[in-house]
Structure formats: C-alpha cells, structure tokens
Amino acid sequence: KQEVTQIPAALSVPEGENLVLNCSFTDSAIYNLQWFRQDPGKGLTSLLLIQSSQREQTSGRLNASLDKSSGRSTLYIAASQPGDSATYLCAVFSNSGYALNFGKGTSLLVTP
Amino acid sequence: NAGVTQTPKFQVLKTGQSMTLQCAQDMNHEYMSWYRQDPGMGLRLIHYSVGAGITDQGEVPNGYNVSRSTTEDFPLRLLSAAPSQTSVYFCATLTGGETQYFGPGTRLLVL
Numbered sequence: 001k002q003e004v005t006q007i008p009a010a011l012s013v014p015e016g017e018n019l020v021l022n023c024s025f026t027d028s029a030i031y032n033l034q035w036f037r038q039d040p041g042k043g044l045t046s047l048l049l050i051q052s053s054q055r056e057q058t059s060g061r062l063n064a065s066l067d068k069s070s071g072r073s074t075l076y077i078a079a080s081q082p083g084d085s086a087t088y089l090c091a092v093f094s095n096s097g098y099a100l101n102f103g104k105g106t107s108l109l110v111t112p
Numbered sequence: 113n114a115g116v117t118q119t120p121k122f123q124v125l126k127t128g129q130s131m132t133l134q135c136a137q138d139m140n141h142e143y144m145s146w147y148r149q150d151p152g153m154g155l156r157l158i159h160y161s162v163g164a165g166i167t168d169q170g171e172v173p174n175g176y177n178v179s180r181s182t183t184e185d186f187p188l189r190l191l192s193a194a195p196s197q198t199s200v201y202f203c204a205t206l207t208g209g210e211t212q213y214f215g216p217g218t219r220l221l222v223l
Binding site: 034036042043044045046049089091098099100102103104105 | 152171
C-alpha cells in the first residue's frame with residue numbers, strides 16, 4: 001500500500017522567506033503527483049500536477065520537483081506572503097489504482 | 113461551468129438515521145470518487161466510479177453505498193449513520209489521469 005509522508009507537519013515563517021515543503025512516498029510506481037492547497041473549512045485546490053515522466057513544474061512563485069527513484073517531491077514557495085497561509089497536501093496517483101493517496105499535510109503560517 | 117458541486121454543506125444526523133450526500137459535476141468526467149477527511153488521518157477514499165454503471169470500493173467503504181446512473185451524478189448513501197462517520201466528505205472528479213477537481217465538501221455530524 002502506498003504511504004505518503006509530509007514533513008514538516010507545521011511550519012511558521014516570516015513574510016518574504018523562501019520555503020520548502022517535503023513529501024515522500026513508498027512506492028515509486030506512480031502515475032503522477034499532485035500538490036493541493038486547503039484553506040480552513042474549504043475544499044482542495046490543485047496547485048501543481050507532475051506527471052511521472054516529468055522532473056518539475058512551475059506556477060508563479062511555486063515550483064514542485066519530483067524524484068521518482070528516491071520517492072520524493074518538494075514544493076518550493078518563493079517570497080512567501082501571508083495569503084500563502086494554508087494546509088498543503090501532497091497526493092500520489094499510483095499506477096495500480098484509481099485513487100489519490102494523500103499525505104496528512106503541512107500547515108503553513110506566514111506571519112506579516 | 114460550476115465544476116463539482118456538493119449538497120448539503122452541513123448536516124446533523126442522529127445515530128441510525130440514513131441520508132444521501134449529493135455530488136454533481138458538469139465537466140463530463142468519467143471518473144468520480146468520494147473521500148472522507150478526518151483530523152490526523154488525512155483524506156481516505158470511500159468509493160469510486162470509472163463511469164456510469166461502474167462503481168468500486170476504496171479504502172474505507174464500510175457503512176456507505178454508491179451508485180452511478182449518470183455521468184453527472186454520484187451520490188453517497190449512509191444507510192444507518194454512526195458517530196464514527198462524523199467527518200468532512202469530499203467528492204472529486206478526474207479525467208485521463210490528470211488533475212483531480214474537488215467539491216467544497218459536506219460536513220457531517222452524527223450524534
């Protein structure tokens with residue numbers, strides 16, 4: 001069974017800092033990996049999707065990398081802003097199934 | 113284009129009551145799924161469907177029923193609610209292995 005782990009569980013940084021969120025998975029036979037954002041009491045918003053054949057994806061201040069062989073992905077947020085405060089979820093879509101396997105998330109707080 | 117819609121937004125049930133959580137999408141996606149989100153547990157798959165008339169179990173299917181008579185709708189039924197089913201429920205769609213789209217969620221409290 002695919003296990004997805006996110007480190008750290010919580011992170012607090014001052015505005016303007018660059019930061020890295022980590023995600024690891026146990027089975028490298030993945031179809032794609034997706035990063036989501038979830039605001040309190042809200043649904044999930046897709047941030048970046050990386051196909052298994054890709055190494056990274058970028059959207060604005062966000063950059064996600066994927067190293068399938070080592071079972072790792074990172075989400076890099078540049079020049080953090082208070083509006084970035086949310087929970088960030090990593091999810092893996094495995095070759096063997098029809099579902100996303102989610103990590104438990106990193107709760108990010110960016111202070112002014 | 114409303115994307116994925118879920119109703120109700122919030123529901124309180126008594127133990128033993130039944131109810132149906134509604135999910136509808138207007139993106140013509142074949143794949144739809146139901147997840148539940150619990151503190152400390154993350155999101156876990158309940159049931160999924162790869163097209164009308166086809167459903168299958170996910171990681172935590174016990175206590176839930178689904179059916180898929182149309183591409184647009186994928187209702188989740190609780191036949192006899194239990195306090196352990198208190199959770200936030202999300203419906204999601206997917207096309208061709210690409211981005212998953214999530215609904216806004218239904219908060220369920222079972223007393």
